[in-house]
Amino acid sequence: MDFGWDGEQAGFRAEVRAFIDEHWTRGARRERELEPWERARAYQKRLAEHGWLTRAWPKAYGGADASYFEQLIFAEESAYSSAPTGGQGADRVGPTLIIHGNEAQKQEHLPRIASAEVEWCQGYSEPGAGSDLASLQTRAVRDGDDFVINGQKIWTSGAQHADWIHVLTRTDPDAPKHRGISYFMVPMDTPGITLRPIVQLHDQSGFNETFFEDVRVPAKHMIGEENRGWYVSTTTLDFERSGIHRIAAAVPPFRRLFEFARQPDSAGDGRRVVENPVHRLALADTATEIEVGKLLGYRVTWMQARSLVPNMESSMSKMFGSETQQRLARRGVNMLGLAGTLRGGEPRAPLGGEFGTYYMSSVSLTIAAGTSEIQRNIIATRGLGLPRG
Numbered sequence: 001m002d003f004g005w006d007g008e009q010a011g012f013r014a015e016v017r018a019f020i021d022e023h024w025t026r027g028a029r030r031e032r033e034l035e036p037w038e039r040a041r042a043y044q045k046r047l048a049e050h051g052w053l054t055r056a057w058p059k060a061y062g063g064a065d066a067s068y069f070e071q072l073i074f075a076e077e078s079a080y081s082s083a084p085t086g087g088q089g090a091d092r093v094g095p096t097l098i099i100h101g102n103e104a105q106k107q108e109h110l111p112r113i114a115s116a117e118v119e120w121c122q123g124y125s126e127p128g129a130g131s132d133l134a135s136l137q138t139r140a141v142r143d144g145d146d147f148v149i150n151g152q153k154i155w156t157s158g159a160q161h162a163d164w165i166h167v168l169t170r171t172d173p174d175a176p177k178h179r180g181i182s183y184f185m186v187p188m189d190t191p192g193i194t195l196r197p198i199v200q201l202h203d204q205s206g207f208n209e210t211f212f213e214d215v216r217v218p219a220k221h222m223i224g225e226e227n228r229g230w231y232v233s234t235t236t237l238d239f240e241r242s243g244i245h246r247i248a249a250a251v252p253p254f255r256r257l258f259e260f261a262r263q264p265d266s267a268g269d270g271r272r273v274v275e276n277p278v279h280r281l282a283l284a285d286t287a288t289e290i291e292v293g294k295l296l297g298y299r300v301t302w303m304q305a306r307s308l309v310p311n312m313e314s315s316m317s318k319m320f321g322s323e324t325q326q327r328l329a330r331r332g333v334n335m336l337g338l339a340g341t342l343r344g345g346e347p348r349a350p351l352g353g354e355f356g357t358y359y360m361s362s363v364s365l366t367i368a369a370g371t372s373e374i375q376r377n378i379i380a381t382r383g384l385g386l387p388r389g
């Protein structure tokens with residue numbers, strides 16, 4: 001079997017690489033004064049101007065009808081350079097609206113997402129509803145042409161910079177839990193929404209608690225039917241879980257670790273890290289895992305291209321990608337010795353402290369977008385037909 005790319009795909013990959021190099025790798029260097037999120041948004045605008053932010057969308061909604069494999073190549077190359085792609089709007093909300101939104105919603109939101117005018121955040125999780133998301137308690141009650149939302153969300157990534165939130169609410173508390181949920185789009189500047197940042201282990205605060213107090217939202221902002229929002233949200237989750245970016249994101253730190261480990265005296269005792277057989281094997285394991293993970297990701301895309309619905313396959317790819325990153329982070333810290341636990345800004349930290357931070361930030365990878373246990377449950381029940389535990 002030939003796993004190669006055809007000439008057109010190889011050409012597209014070269015084009016993507018050149019664009020990223022010019023507009024992200026070198027472009028970002030020119031924009032050092034910007035905050036990381038501002039740099040990402042400036043780059044997304046350049047992607048949008050180039051027609052690449054939503055290239056896989058239908059032409060009618062600001063896309064180019066690009067193939068699934070072109071989309072994969074774009075995501076893969078972006079991750080190899082740690083470059084942003086579409087954000088929540090282009091990667092989750094837009095694709096969900098294309099499937100479940102009405103025409104007015106598509107006309108209102110898709111062009112603004114395609115041109116990188118708006119950023120979105122996701123209001124799903126609550127203090128008492130994470131893995132068991134359908135137990136969410138945030139209430140939306142109809143009042144004329146509006147709904148009034150009260151409740152609390154948690155772990156809302158990027159809410160501090162977002163213009164809109166897509167949020168799951170309970171509209172029928174008496175129905176079975178999956179059947180009483182409705183899905184809304186809400187502008188973040190609506191009165192009654194407040195945020196409290198959550199500071200993480202590695203001192204960054206990427207996510208928030210989001211409070212809704214009598215937040216009034218027009219009924220026209222509901223995606224799909226009232227009380228059927230759960231089935232819309234599973235589409236969004238499918239988009240969130242699938243993708244090559246998780247495994248591809250392991251490639252840049254792996255390359256840097258590999259290069260470091262080959263340097264003279266990288267072990268600090270006159271020897272190179274790669275002379276240690278344990279570390280040599282760990283590098284070989286990671287290289288193998290990255291190749292396996294890429295094939296799991298390609299399989300998801302191959303299925304999508306054939307209009308098959310990847311389910312167990314998305315969970316395998318998500319779980320393996322995030323666990324590979326954790327193993328890499330752990331191996332890196334072990335190879336770099338005690339100084340490897342130091343973080344950025346510390347002059348004695350090898351590789352600029354990258355692995356100290358990576359080790360801590362990678363903890364969350366097997367929690368976000370559904371924990372590894374939940375992915376294994378999906379593989380066991382929906383994939384292998386095993387009984388529920």
Ligand SMILES: Cc1cc2nc3c(=O)[nH]c(=O)nc-3n(C[C@H](O)[C@H](O)[C@H](O)COP(=O)(O)OP(=O)(O)OC[C@H]3O[C@@H](n4cnc5c(N)ncnc54)[C@H](O)[C@@H]3O)c2cc1C
Pocket residue numbers: 121122123124125126127129130131132154155156157158207364365367368369370371372373374377
């Ligand atoms: C980096 C990051 C970003 C996030 N961003 C967002 C965001 O933008 N918006 C948003 O809404 N949410 C976000 N989340 C929240 C995320 O979706 C939840 O953390 C996740 O779904 C797990 O829920 P929980 O934290 O409540 O853990 P729990 O569901 O309480 O799980 C606790 C533990 O129990 C295990 N467990 C639970 N149920 C089962 C079961 N049935 N079988 C086996 N084991 C089980 C879990 O695997 C886990 O180990 C983010 C999380 C992270 C880490």
